Amino acid sequence: xxxxxxxxxxTALAALLLGLRARxxxxxxxEQWAVGGRHFGTVLVFVLMAGEIYTTFTFLGGSxxxxxxxxxxxxxxxxxxxxxxxxxxxxxxIWRYARERQLISQPDFFAAKYTSPALGLVxxxxxxxxxxxxxxxxxxxxxxxxxxxxYGVIPSAAAIWIGAAVVTGYVMVSxxxxxxxxxxxxxxxxxxxxxxxxxxxxxxxxxxxxAMFAAIDAAKPGFLALPAKGESVTWxxxxxxxxxxxxxxxxxxxxxxxxARAEAVFRRNAIxxxxxxxxxxxxxxxxxxxxxxxxxLTGPNIDLxxxxxxxATFDPWxxxxxxxxxxxxxxxxxxxxMMTAATLLSNNIYRMMHADATExxxxxxxxxxxxxxxLVAVYFTLQGGQTxxxxLxxxxxxxxxxxxxxxxxxxxxxxxxxxxxxxxxxxxxxxxAAITLSHSTIATLFPGLPEVLRxxxxxxxxxLxNVVATVVVGLATRRVAAVPA
Amino acid sequence: MVLxxxxxxxxxxxxxxxxxxxxxxxxxxxxxxxxxAWLLLWIVLTxxxxxxxxxxxxxxxxxPPDAGARP
Numbered sequence: 290x291x292x293x294x295x296x297x298x299x300t301a302l303a304a305l306l307l308g309l310r311a312r313x314x315x316x317x318x319x320e321q322w323a324v325g326g327r328h329f330g331t332v333l334v335f336v337l338m339a340g341e342i343y344t345t346f347t348f349l350g351g352s353x354x355x356x357x358x359x360x361x362x363x364x365x366x367x368x369x370x371x372x373x374x375x376x377x378x379x380x381x382x383i384w385r386y387a388r389e390r391q392l393i394s395q396p397d398f399f400a401a402k403y404t405s406p407a408l409g410l411v412x413x414x415x416x417x418x419x420x421x422x423x424x425x426x427x428x429x430x431x432x433x434x435x436x437x438x439x440y441g442v443i444p445s446a447a448a449i450w451i452g453a454a455v456v457t458g459y460v461m462v463s464x465x466x467x468x469x470x471x472x473x474x475x476x477x478x479x480x481x482x483x484x485x486x487x488x489x490x491x492x493x494x495x496x497x498x499x500a501m502f503a504a505i506d507a508a509k510p511g512f513l514a515l516p517a518k519g520e521s522v523t524w525x526x527x528x529x530x531x532x533x534x535x536x537x538x539x540x541x542x543x544x545x546x547x548x549a550r551a552e553a554v555f556r557r558n559a560i561x562x563x564x565x566x567x568x569x570x571x572x573x574x575x576x577x578x579x580x581x582x583x584x585x586l587t588g589p590n591i592d593l594x595x596x597x598x599x600x601a602t603f604d605p606w607x608x609x610x611x612x613x614x615x616x617x618x619x620x621x622x623x624x625x626x627m628m629t630a631a632t633l634l635s636n637n638i639y640r641m642m643h644a645d646a647t648e649x650x651x652x653x654x655x656x657x658x659x660x661x662x663x664l665v666a667v668y669f670t671l672q673g674g675q676t677x678x679x680x681l682x683x684x685x686x687x688x689x690x691x692x693x694x695x696x697x698x699x700x701x702x703x704x705x706x707x708x709x710x711x712x713x714x715x716x717x718x719x720x721x722a723a724i725t726l727s728h729s730t731i732a733t734l735f736p737g738l739p740e741v742l743r744x745x746x747x748x749x750x751x752x753l754x755n756v757v758a759t760v761v762v763g764l765a766t767r768r769v770a771a772v773p774a
Numbered sequence: 775m776v777l778x779x780x781x782x783x784x785x786x787x788x789x790x791x792x793x794x795x796x797x798x799x800x801x802x803x804x805x806x807x808x809x810x811a812w813l814l815l816w817i818v819l820t821x822x823x824x825x826x827x828x829x830x831x832x833x834x835x836x837x838p839p840d841a842g843a844r845p
Contacts, residue, residue, distance in 0.1 A: 360797075366813045367789045370820045374782050377824060381833075498805030506799050506807070513799040513807040522794045529789065556828055563820040570814060 293438040296609030297616055301455050304471050304620055308459030344622040345430025346681050347572055348479065348615055349592045354678045355576025357591030359512035361520035362573055367529045370563050372536030377559040379537065381552035382699050388547075394629075395543040396637040399691075402698040405707035406641060408714075412691060413637035415718055416540035419687035420630045423539070424666040426680040427623040428453055430592070431616060432670065437596040438612035440605075449670050452616070456623045457663045460631075461656050471624070475617035480568060482614040487571025490578040490598065498574070505580050512580075519744060527746040528682070534752075535689030541622075541629035627666075631658035683725055686748030690717030690755050697759075709763025717755030721748060778830045785820045789813065 347365070355362040383398065392398050395416060400409025428449050435448030443451075459471075495501035506513055515522050537543060549555065572595075579594040583601060586594055599611050635655035640646055646654075694710035697703050723729075724747045731750060732743040796812045803811035828834055 360799075360807070360809060363810055363813050366817060367793075370785060370817050371789065374785060374820060374824065377782070377827065499802055500805075502799075502802055502805060502807055511799065514809050515793075515797045522797055525793055526790050553834060556831070556834060560821055560824045560828055563817050563824065566817050567814065570810075573810075 291440060291442075291609075292604075292606040293440070293609035293612055294435075294442070296606065297435065297438055297612045300613035301452075301616055301620070304474070304617060305455055305459050307471050307474060308624070309462055345427050345434075345615065345619040346678070347569060348483075348618045349430045349433060349595055350426065350678045350681065351569060351572045352576035352579070352595040353592035355573040356579045356586065356594035358520060358678075359509070359577075359580075360514045360516070361525065362576070363515075364525050364528050364532070366566055366569055367525075368532040368536065369566050371529065371533035373559045373562045375533065376537060377556055379696075379699065380546050380555040383543070384546050384549055384552050384555065392547065393544075394632050394636055395540045395691075396633065398543070399694070399698070399710070400637075402703070403694075403705075403707040403710050405711070408707055408711050409637055410641050411711060411714055413633045415687055415691065415714065416633050417630050418718075419684040420540060420626050421666060421669060422680040422684045424623060424626045424630070424662070425669045427619040427626065428666055428670040429680075431619040431623075433593055433596065434612050434615040434619070437593065437600065438608050440600075446671060449667055452619065452623075453663045453667050456620055456627060457660050460624045460628050461659050471617065472621045475614075475621045478614045479618055482611055483568050483571045483575075486595075486599070486611070487574040490602065491574050493602070494578055494582055501574075501578060505577060508581060513577075518740065521740075521744045523741050523744040524746060527744075527749040531689050531746050531748045531752065532682075532685050534692045535685045535748075538688040538691045538695065539684075540633060540688075541625045544629050544632070545625070627659055627662050630662045631655045634658045634662070682746075682748070683721075686721040686725070686746075686751060687718060689748055689752055690714050690721065692752070693756055693759055704767065705759065705763045706766040708766040709759050712762035713755045713759030716758035717751045720751035720754050724751070775830055775832070778827055781823045782827060784823060785816050788816045788819070792816075 351362065351365055354365070386392075386402070387398060390397075390401055392401060394413075396409040396413040399412045400406050431452035432445035432449040435443050435452070436445035439448075491498050491501045495504060502513060515525055537546070546555070575595050575598065579598040583594060583597040586597065596608075596611070596615075599608050603611075632655050635651050635658055639654055640651055691714060693713055694705060697705040697710070724734075729747065730743075731738065731745050731747060735743070792812060793809065796809050798809060799807045801808060806814070
């Protein structure tokens with residue numbers, strides 16, 4: 290037992306207690322459990338949304354991608370920024386509609402807008418499929434942190450089990466209240482740790498930012514910009530666009546919209562959240578600092594770079610503090626994701642099959658589904674193989690397929706029929722699945738295309754097919770109230 | 775308001791159209807690779823633009839932003 294491990298263990302325990310305390314005095318029906326009774330103000334909605342964004346994905350995935358891929362990492366800075374702009378206009382009408390009808394989840398929203406329970410079911414399935422890789426990447430991050438910070442004493446498989454158990458425990462007891470309060474603690478710690486590491490490491494190891502980047506550019510010319518092939522400018526633009534559109538399509542992000550007390554909350558957050566993205570720059574600095582100091586990590590191991598560099602630089606107790614911040618970045622979003630997936634299973638899938646189920650039963654079942662979701666995620670985590678960023682991009686390709694029919698549904702006279710919406714989503718998701726399972730890229734599918742188009746993110750292709758299917762089926766089944774009798 | 779609202783398009787242009795032209799490492803700006811610095815600049819500008827839009831948007835004048843009883 291070293292100092293690092295003690296600090297990490299105490300942090301996990303504190304998070305658990307904070308989560309358990311958060312339920313105090315509240316009667317936990319499904320609405321309380323999943324959307325906090327819709328009374329969260331600007332600050333709590335802010336940390337919930339930011340909490341979902343600053344996850345292990347940014348902490349380990351962001352630094353790891355900077356270390357392993359260089360320039361292409363900048364896409365992470367860009368997409369959130371654009372997503373927040375869209376959110377200013379997109380989230381208030383979603384919130385208003387959900388509040389009027391007391392909706393709890395994203396599929397409820399689609400089902401109500403298109404008066405189609407079947408569409409709700411499809412959206413629920415898409416959500417669950419996309420959430421699994423997102424949860425897997427959080428657990429993978431937990432494994433990396435605990436294994437590295439314990440200096441190998443606790444193997445990563447054991448760490449993944451422990452982490453999954455802690456998240457499961459507090460989600461089952463406190464629901465979204467636990468997430469919000471732990472998110473406050475987490476954001477404070479991650480902010481301090483990220484800024485400290487991003488300032489200290491480049492200066493301590495290289496003498497400054499300019500010196501560090503000049504040294505990297507000399508050792509690896511072009512590494513700090515986008516390459517001509519592969520993750521090129523075309524890849525960057527298509528990926529930024531895809532992820533910006535998909536940003537609020539995640540069932541848990543969509544669900545956190547419902548927790549707000551007033552719609553102005555979103556408009557104010559649209560001002561502050563872009564600035565919050567600046568923390569990412571500090572995390573990238575850490576990854577870049579590792580490039581020349583702990584070389585040799587490849588494949589999925591690039592996600593280890595932040596911790597390898599920390600261990601090489603700091604005393605165990607401070608590695609513990611970094612590890613504690615990392616554990617929280619996995620626990621908070623992990624709990625949101627698990628809760629969302631469980632709510633989808635119970636409220637949207639079980640209810641479809643058992644229309645006579647009582648609210649109490651749906652609520653109880655949602656909690657019972659939490660450990661089930663956790664076990665599935667642990668299974669896939671232990672299978673291993675992908676980097677954190679690759680996992681997230683896969684999930685994004687799925688959820689972005691919901692964007693076209695969502696935007697159409699916000700129009701005051703939505704011309705799109707339920708069949709059109711359904712066709713678009715099914716075609717888009719099927720395309721992503723086919724491409725993912727066959728490990729295709731645009732370059733392998735269409736080798737004849739000019740270089741510029743070959744680097745397009747495959748999710749964009751699925752989105753285009755989605756739009757085509759939506760338009761074709763939508764036109765064929767138009768809501769023709771105006772047809773002369 | 776329409777004019778103010780169209781400011782929101784600038785970050786899309788800056789990021790998606792600007793990147794192909796500024797995809798370079800040098801010259802370093804404040805010690806950062808050029809493309810990195812360019813994207814950071816747009817993060818700050820986005821925040822400023824959203825502030826301007828918020829201030830000009832009549833929707834935010836109707837009621838104080840956090841109206842409603844505290845729990």
